[in-house]
Amino acid sequence: MTALTDDTLPVAPRAIRDEMIVFVVMALLLASVPFSGIYPFFVMQALCFALLACAFNLLIGYGGLLSFGHAMFMGTAGYCSAHALKVWALPPELGILVGIAAAFGLSLITGYISIRRQGIYFSMITLALSQLLYFIYLQAPFTHGEDGIQGIPQGRMFGLLDLSKPTVLYYVVLVGFLAGFLLIYRIINSPFGEVLKSIRENEPRAISLGYRTDQYKFLAFVLSGTLAGFAGSLKVFVAQNASLTDVHWSMSGEVVLMTLVGGLGTIFGPVVGAFAIIAMQQYLAGFGQWVTVIQGSIFVICVLTFRRGVVGEVAHYFRRSL
Amino acid sequence: MQALYAQLLVGLINGSFYALLSLGLAVIFGMLNIINFAHGALYMMGAFVAYFLLNLGGISYWWALLLAPIIVGIFGMILERTMLKFLAGLDHLYGLLLTFGIALIVQGVFQNYFGSSGLPYSIPDQLKGGVNLGFMFLPIYRAWVVIFSLVVCIATWFLIEKTRLGAYLRAATENPTLVRAFGVNVPRMITLTYGLGVGLAALAGVLSAPINQVRPLMGADLIIVVFAVVVIGGMGSIMGSIITGFALGVIEGLTKYFYPEASNTVVFVLMVLVLLVKPTGLTGRAA
Numbered sequence: 001m002t003a004l005t006d007d008t009l010p011v012a013p014r015a016i017r018d019e020m021i022v023f024v025v026m027a028l029l030l031a032s033v034p035f036s037g038i039y040p041f042f043v044m045q046a047l048c049f050a051l052l053a054c055a056f057n058l059l060i061g062y063g064g065l066l067s068f069g070h071a072m073f074m075g076t077a078g079y080c081s082a083h084a085l086k087v088w089a090l091p092p093e094l095g096i097l098v099g100i101a102a103a104f105g106l107s108l109i110t111g112y113i114s115i116r117r118q119g120i121y122f123s124m125i126t127l128a129l130s131q132l133l134y135f136i137y138l139q140a141p142f143t144h145g146e147d148g149i150q151g152i153p154q155g156r157m158f159g160l161l162d163l164s165k166p167t168v169l170y171y172v173v174l175v176g177f178l179a180g181f182l183l184i185y186r187i188i189n190s191p192f193g194e195v196l197k198s199i200r201e202n203e204p205r206a207i208s209l210g211y212r213t214d215q216y217k218f219l220a221f222v223l224s225g226t227l228a229g230f231a232g233s234l235k236v237f238v239a240q241n242a243s244l245t246d247v248h249w250s251m252s253g254e255v256v257l258m259t260l261v262g263g264l265g266t267i268f269g270p271v272v273g274a275f276a277i278i279a280m281q282q283y284l285a286g287f288g289q290w291v292t293v294i295q296g297s298i299f300v301i302c303v304l305t306f307r308r309g310v311v312g313e314v315a316h317y318f319r320r321s322l
Numbered sequence: 323m324q325a326l327y328a329q330l331l332v333g334l335i336n337g338s339f340y341a342l343l344s345l346g347l348a349v350i351f352g353m354l355n356i357i358n359f360a361h362g363a364l365y366m367m368g369a370f371v372a373y374f375l376l377n378l379g380g381i382s383y384w385w386a387l388l389l390a391p392i393i394v395g396i397f398g399m400i401l402e403r404t405m406l407k408f409l410a411g412l413d414h415l416y417g418l419l420l421t422f423g424i425a426l427i428v429q430g431v432f433q434n435y436f437g438s439s440g441l442p443y444s445i446p447d448q449l450k451g452g453v454n455l456g457f458m459f460l461p462i463y464r465a466w467v468v469i470f471s472l473v474v475c476i477a478t479w480f481l482i483e484k485t486r487l488g489a490y491l492r493a494a495t496e497n498p499t500l501v502r503a504f505g506v507n508v509p510r511m512i513t514l515t516y517g518l519g520v521g522l523a524a525l526a527g528v529l530s531a532p533i534n535q536v537r538p539l540m541g542a543d544l545i546i547v548v549f550a551v552v553v554i555g556g557m558g559s560i561m562g563s564i565i566t567g568f569a570l571g572v573i574e575g576l577t578k579y580f581y582p583e584a585s586n587t588v589v590f591v592l593m594v595l596v597l598l599v600k601p602t603g604l605t606g607r608a609a
Contacts, residue, residue, distance in 0.1 A: 066415045066418070068418075113594055113597050113598065114597075116597050116598075116601035117553070117597070117601060117602075119414050119415070120351075120357045120414045120415065120418060121553060123357075123415065123418055124357065124549040124550070124552065124553050125553055125593070125597065127546055127549060128546060128547075128549055128550040128553065128590050128593055129590065129594070131543075131546045131547075131550075131590060132587050132590035132591065132594075135586040135587045135590075136587065138586075139583060249546060253422060253426070256419065256422075260419065288434065289430045289433040289434045290430065290434060291430075292426050292427075292429065292430030292433070293426065293427050293430035293431055293434070295423075295426055295430075296422075296423040296424065296425070296426025296427035296428075296430060297423065297427060298423070299419055299420065299422060299423025299426065300405065300420060300423040300424060300427070302419075303409070303416050303419050303420040303423065304405060304408060304420070307412075307416070
């Protein structure tokens with residue numbers, strides 16, 4: 001049995017320098033978006049999903065755990081942030097904190113439950129837990145059921161930054177994304193990240209070396225869920241609503257798809273994948289349910305022919321880790 | 323009390339579907355090491371095939387009960403031969419992702435042509451009406467679904483646990499290479515197993531068509547509940563899947579009566595409780 005990410009393992013020693021160059025290029029490209037005439041709303045949305053996919057990738061790509069319920073963190077953080085902003089009238093920075101705290105709490109609980117099983121069971125449990133949460137949010141009064149929380153005030157961040165101005169909002173979202181991205185990068189390259197990778201490769205061996213693998217997986221789950229929550233909180237300011245779609249299983253499936261397309265276990269793959277899938281949805285919006293069919297086809301094609309994903313293939317070709 | 327018995331019956335019916343679907347999942351997982359995410363979509367296809375047979379071909383419910391599982395089973399075997407086959411030796415999770423993709427495609431195609439609303443499928447004449455049992459009114463069709471599912475489940479259990487073919491199957495689950503060395507065509511057996519599991523899903527689809535209406539997304543949410551059932555019961559034992567399926571259906575039915583707000587979530591809550599108490603599932607061995 002080969003591990004999920006065998007194909008995507010770096011073929012050359014990790015070249016931190018390459019990765020930093022690509023990171024700086026990515027940051028500069030994204031920073032120049034407001035001057036390029038590209039619709040900033042689209043990029044902001046893609047950035048939120050990219051951060052979500054990166055958080056998801058931390059779990060699957062480095063911990064070997066496929067969560068099929070990551071939308072629950074985004075949705076929960078979104079609802080809580082939205083509630084804090086609209087009903088409690090908190091300033092944006094505190095609203096984001098409320099969302100992150102909610103996702104943190106949720107990931108503590110769901111992680112404690114789901115980490116008890118491995119592999120395929122882990123995926124089914126996370127999916128079932130997110131469905132459980134979906135039904136709770138469907139009935140809970142504060143989420144306003146099918147309508148969702150709408151018309152969320154964007155407010156002024158730190159009393160200075162007027163988030164209702166698209167350009168200001170764009171840079172706030174970008175800074176949030178880059179900070180989250182660097183944090184994940186730091187986690188992957190830390191001693192903790194190395195142990196996580198060893199668990200992915202061979203858990204029994206990691207246990208025999210004396211690592212309490214359950215604790216490592218639990219911590220990875222909590223980090224991933226909390227960061228996914230951060231993405232969800234940012235998204236509230238972009239979309240100005242929080243709705244049931246963000247907690248639905250199809251959203252969890254989209255996150256999996258983004259990461260798979262970009263490349264499981266690659267650093268930049270989830271970002272590329274998120275932009276590709278969001279762009280596809282944007283352009284094919286008029287085709288109704290055919291979008292679902294196309295997404296399904298991409299899943300099938302990726303799994304059958306293209307398991308490294310876009311970035312994984314590029315990295316493999318240049319014998320680099322990206 | 324009338325309402326309680328009615329909900330118990332609904333629970334038993336849902337339990338039949340859970341049992342048929344989780345049984346198929348367990349059989350497929352045993353041979354292919356794949357969790358078939360497309361199971362819900364294929365269940366839906368079973369119902370649609372019955373609908374087409376009736377409305378386009380004038381073929382009755384009784385024939386659909388036989389033909390729909392065969393047609394969908396063949397479709398499943400084609401999927402296995404053209405796609406799933408290539409996943410042998412890869413991580414389990416790729417199977418989940420591939421079948422999730424297949425489910426999206428199938429459901430998306432049906433949604434395009436039939437929208438999200440339900441199509442009616444009428445109960446066959448022979449099963450219309452009901453009997454008054456004194457304490458409740460029992461619709462004959464609903465009783466039929468429960469009894470027929472139970473018979474099919476037990477027949478499948480018998481096939482796998484008590485026949486020679488089943489013995490080959492169990493042996494191939496344990497050690498395919500060795501069984502192949504004895505001259506058994508294991509790849510063909512894998513294909514047939516997938517066809518059998520998928521056929522069971524399609525059969526559940528036909529049975530549910532007159533009760534739940536025929537909708538493109540009828541299997542999408544159901545499969546997630548069935549996953550929870552599988553986590554609770556574990557996939558180690560065929561009988562375990564059957565009993566867990568029926569039991570959870572009944573518990574869900576009781577919840578609908580006593581605390582309807584939780585009827586959607588009770589299976590998931592039970593899953594959490596089982597995981598906390600016995601992480602391997604009720605009948606499962608350590609993964």
